[in-house]
Amino acid sequence: MMEGNIWQLLAGFVAAMGIPSAIMGLIVWRLEGRISKRERDHEEQDKSQKDLIVLLVQSTSASIALGEATAKAVQRIPDAHCNGDMHAALEYATNIKHKQKEFLTKQGIDALLD
Numbered sequence: 001m002m003e004g005n006i007w008q009l010l011a012g013f014v015a016a017m018g019i020p021s022a023i024m025g026l027i028v029w030r031l032e033g034r035i036s037k038r039e040r041d042h043e044e045q046d047k048s049q050k051d052l053i054v055l056l057v058q059s060t061s062a063s064i065a066l067g068e069a070t071a072k073a074v075q076r077i078p079d080a081h082c083n084g085d086m087h088a089a090l091e092y093a094t095n096i097k098h099k100q101k102e103f104l105t106k107q108g109i110d111a112l113l114d
Contacts, residue, residue, distance in 0.1 A: 072090070
């Protein structure tokens, strides 16, 4: 009869050891799922932010191009009497456009080398 009790004790011990392991396995599995979901969400948010920045840069470039074209067109009108403000604004817009291109070029090169 003692032999039956030992096997029962051993089976009970193994079962008791397996339950905490199973619970921990379930907890770890749930945590991994949450972490991977957060990583996916974060990657989607990063992509959306990058897309927004690209659109902002493109719209800035388009605005500068439109401003330059307008200023040059107004300068060609004989009766427009452009003052120094128009010439200064055109020069400023051109300068900013070149600085923006230089910055973006440098960022692109830095990203390629990293």
